Amino acid sequence: MGEKTASDEDLMLRLQQKREEDAFNRLFARYRGPITSYLYRLVGNRAEADSLAQETFLRILVKADLYAYPRRFSTWFYTIARNLATDFLKKKRAVVTDDFQDLAESRSASGESDALDTAAWHEDMARLAQALGQLPIIYREVVVLRALQSLSYREIAEIVGCPESTARSRMDYGLDFLRKSCGLGRAEGGD
Secondary structure, three states: OHHOOHHHHHHHHHHHHHOHHHHOOOOOOOOHHHEEEEEEEOOOOOOOOHHHHHHHHHHEEEEEEHOOOOOOOHHHHHHHHHHHHHHHHHHOOOOOOOOOOHHHHHHHHOOOHHHOHHHHHHHHHHHHHHHHHOOOHHHHHHHHHHHHHOHHHHHHHHHHHHOHHHHHHHHHHHHHHHHHHHHOOOOOOOO
Protein backbone atom coordinates (compact mmCIF):
# COMPACT_ATOMS: atom_id res chain seq x y z
CA MET A 1 0.00 0.00 0.00
CA GLY A 2 1.40 3.39 -0.98
CA GLU A 3 2.15 5.86 1.77
CA LYS A 4 -0.15 8.49 0.24
CA THR A 5 -3.11 6.11 0.10
CA ALA A 6 -3.00 4.79 3.65
CA SER A 7 -6.53 4.20 4.89
CA ASP A 8 -7.87 5.98 7.94
CA GLU A 9 -7.87 2.65 9.73
CA ASP A 10 -4.22 1.99 8.91
CA LEU A 11 -3.25 5.48 10.03
CA MET A 12 -5.09 4.97 13.30
CA LEU A 13 -3.37 1.62 13.80
CA ARG A 14 0.02 3.29 13.29
CA LEU A 15 -0.95 5.98 15.78
CA GLN A 16 -2.17 3.37 18.22
CA GLN A 17 0.82 1.04 17.98
CA LYS A 18 3.73 3.35 17.21
CA ARG A 19 2.40 6.78 18.27
CA GLU A 20 3.39 8.11 14.84
CA GLU A 21 2.93 11.85 14.70
CA ASP A 22 2.60 11.75 10.90
CA ALA A 23 -0.33 9.35 11.15
CA PHE A 24 -2.15 11.74 13.49
CA ASN A 25 -1.33 14.73 11.28
CA ARG A 26 -2.80 12.99 8.24
CA LEU A 27 -5.98 12.05 10.09
CA PHE A 28 -6.22 15.63 11.35
CA ALA A 29 -5.83 17.00 7.80
CA ARG A 30 -8.52 14.63 6.48
CA TYR A 31 -11.08 15.20 9.22
CA ARG A 32 -10.58 18.74 10.53
CA GLY A 33 -13.00 20.34 8.07
CA PRO A 34 -15.70 17.66 8.07
CA ILE A 35 -15.78 17.24 11.85
CA THR A 36 -15.87 20.99 12.50
CA SER A 37 -18.69 21.36 9.98
CA TYR A 38 -20.62 18.48 11.57
CA LEU A 39 -20.19 19.90 15.07
CA TYR A 40 -21.16 23.39 13.93
CA ARG A 41 -24.40 22.08 12.50
CA LEU A 42 -25.14 20.36 15.80
CA VAL A 43 -24.22 23.16 18.22
CA GLY A 44 -24.74 26.27 16.06
CA ASN A 45 -21.65 28.14 17.22
CA ARG A 46 -18.38 28.20 15.29
CA ALA A 47 -16.16 28.84 18.30
CA GLU A 48 -17.78 25.98 20.23
CA ALA A 49 -17.57 23.71 17.17
CA ASP A 50 -13.85 24.46 16.84
CA SER A 51 -13.35 23.76 20.53
CA LEU A 52 -15.31 20.49 20.33
CA ALA A 53 -13.35 19.46 17.22
CA GLN A 54 -10.08 20.04 19.06
CA GLU A 55 -11.39 18.03 22.00
CA THR A 56 -12.35 15.23 19.60
CA PHE A 57 -8.83 15.09 18.19
CA LEU A 58 -7.40 15.19 21.69
CA ARG A 59 -9.58 12.20 22.62
CA ILE A 60 -8.15 10.31 19.64
CA LEU A 61 -4.69 10.75 21.08
CA VAL A 62 -5.65 10.00 24.67
CA LYS A 63 -7.97 7.08 23.91
CA ALA A 64 -6.14 5.59 20.92
CA ASP A 65 -5.93 2.26 22.72
CA LEU A 66 -9.73 2.00 22.66
CA TYR A 67 -9.87 1.97 18.86
CA ALA A 68 -10.62 -1.56 17.61
CA TYR A 69 -8.85 -2.15 14.31
CA PRO A 70 -10.17 -2.74 11.62
CA ARG A 71 -13.40 -0.99 12.68
CA ARG A 72 -14.14 2.02 10.49
CA PHE A 73 -12.23 4.94 11.91
CA SER A 74 -14.82 7.50 10.74
CA THR A 75 -17.58 5.78 12.72
CA TRP A 76 -15.49 5.73 15.90
CA PHE A 77 -14.39 9.33 15.33
CA TYR A 78 -17.91 10.71 14.67
CA THR A 79 -19.19 8.83 17.72
CA ILE A 80 -16.67 10.63 19.92
CA ALA A 81 -17.62 13.98 18.36
CA ARG A 82 -21.34 13.25 18.75
CA ASN A 83 -20.93 12.40 22.42
CA LEU A 84 -19.02 15.62 23.05
CA ALA A 85 -21.67 17.66 21.20
CA THR A 86 -24.49 15.94 23.09
CA ASP A 87 -22.83 16.74 26.41
CA PHE A 88 -22.31 20.34 25.30
CA LEU A 89 -25.95 20.70 24.23
CA LYS A 90 -27.19 19.25 27.50
CA LYS A 91 -25.11 21.76 29.43
CA LYS A 92 -25.85 24.78 27.26
CA ARG A 93 -29.28 23.84 25.90
CA ALA A 94 -28.04 25.48 22.72
CA VAL A 95 -30.22 26.08 19.67
CA VAL A 96 -28.71 25.73 16.22
CA THR A 97 -28.72 28.92 14.18
CA ASP A 98 -26.70 27.50 11.31
CA ASP A 99 -26.47 29.91 8.39
CA PHE A 100 -25.31 27.32 5.83
CA GLN A 101 -22.69 29.87 4.82
CA ASP A 102 -20.38 27.27 3.32
CA LEU A 103 -23.14 25.97 1.04
CA ALA A 104 -23.98 29.46 -0.17
CA GLU A 105 -20.31 30.29 -0.72
CA SER A 106 -19.65 27.12 -2.70
CA ARG A 107 -22.65 27.81 -4.92
CA SER A 108 -21.61 31.42 -5.50
CA ALA A 109 -18.01 30.40 -6.22
CA SER A 110 -19.15 27.88 -8.82
CA GLY A 111 -20.73 30.67 -10.86
CA GLU A 112 -24.07 28.87 -10.99
CA SER A 113 -26.21 31.90 -10.36
CA ASP A 114 -26.87 35.54 -11.09
CA ALA A 115 -27.63 38.21 -8.44
CA LEU A 116 -31.37 37.45 -8.17
CA ASP A 117 -30.69 33.74 -8.02
CA THR A 118 -28.09 34.29 -5.33
CA ALA A 119 -30.45 36.38 -3.21
CA ALA A 120 -33.13 33.69 -3.48
CA TRP A 121 -30.55 31.02 -2.59
CA HIS A 122 -29.51 32.94 0.53
CA GLU A 123 -33.17 33.31 1.56
CA ASP A 124 -33.70 29.57 1.08
CA MET A 125 -30.59 28.79 3.12
CA ALA A 126 -31.74 31.11 5.93
CA ARG A 127 -35.14 29.35 6.04
CA LEU A 128 -33.46 25.96 5.96
CA ALA A 129 -31.05 26.94 8.75
CA GLN A 130 -33.92 28.16 10.91
CA ALA A 131 -35.88 24.96 10.29
CA LEU A 132 -32.81 22.83 11.02
CA GLY A 133 -32.40 24.68 14.31
CA GLN A 134 -35.97 23.78 15.27
CA LEU A 135 -35.53 20.11 14.39
CA PRO A 136 -35.02 17.98 17.54
CA ILE A 137 -31.42 16.82 17.89
CA ILE A 138 -32.14 13.11 17.31
CA TYR A 139 -33.39 13.97 13.81
CA ARG A 140 -30.98 16.86 13.17
CA GLU A 141 -27.89 14.74 13.73
CA VAL A 142 -29.08 12.10 11.24
CA VAL A 143 -29.88 14.75 8.62
CA VAL A 144 -26.47 16.37 9.10
CA LEU A 145 -24.58 13.07 9.00
CA ARG A 146 -26.42 11.83 5.90
CA ALA A 147 -27.04 14.96 3.84
CA LEU A 148 -24.02 17.03 4.74
CA GLN A 149 -21.39 14.48 5.78
CA SER A 150 -22.47 11.79 3.24
CA LEU A 151 -22.27 8.90 5.70
CA SER A 152 -24.13 5.66 5.06
CA TYR A 153 -27.16 4.72 7.14
CA ARG A 154 -25.14 1.85 8.59
CA GLU A 155 -22.45 4.27 9.81
CA ILE A 156 -25.06 6.69 11.14
CA ALA A 157 -26.80 3.90 13.03
CA GLU A 158 -23.51 2.96 14.70
CA ILE A 159 -22.72 6.57 15.57
CA VAL A 160 -26.10 7.42 17.08
CA GLY A 161 -26.64 3.99 18.61
CA CYS A 162 -29.82 2.86 16.89
CA PRO A 163 -30.88 0.29 14.28
CA GLU A 164 -30.32 1.25 10.64
CA SER A 165 -34.09 1.30 10.05
CA THR A 166 -34.45 3.87 12.85
CA ALA A 167 -31.75 6.04 11.26
CA ARG A 168 -33.67 5.89 7.98
CA SER A 169 -36.97 6.80 9.62
CA ARG A 170 -35.32 9.68 11.49
CA MET A 171 -33.95 10.93 8.18
CA ASP A 172 -37.40 10.69 6.60
CA TYR A 173 -38.97 12.55 9.52
CA GLY A 174 -36.24 15.19 9.48
CA LEU A 175 -36.56 15.81 5.75
CA ASP A 176 -40.34 15.95 5.98
CA PHE A 177 -40.08 18.46 8.84
CA LEU A 178 -37.64 20.59 6.84
CA ARG A 179 -39.85 20.49 3.72
CA LYS A 180 -42.89 21.61 5.70
CA SER A 181 -40.96 24.25 7.65
CA CYS A 182 -39.48 25.69 4.46
CA GLY A 183 -42.82 25.63 2.62
CA LEU A 184 -41.79 22.97 0.13
CA GLY A 185 -43.92 20.09 -1.04
CA ARG A 186 -42.71 16.51 -1.00
CA ALA A 187 -40.50 15.76 -3.98
CA GLU A 188 -42.41 13.91 -6.71
CA GLY A 189 -41.44 10.34 -7.46
CA GLY A 190 -38.07 10.36 -5.66
CA ASP A 191 -36.51 8.67 -2.69
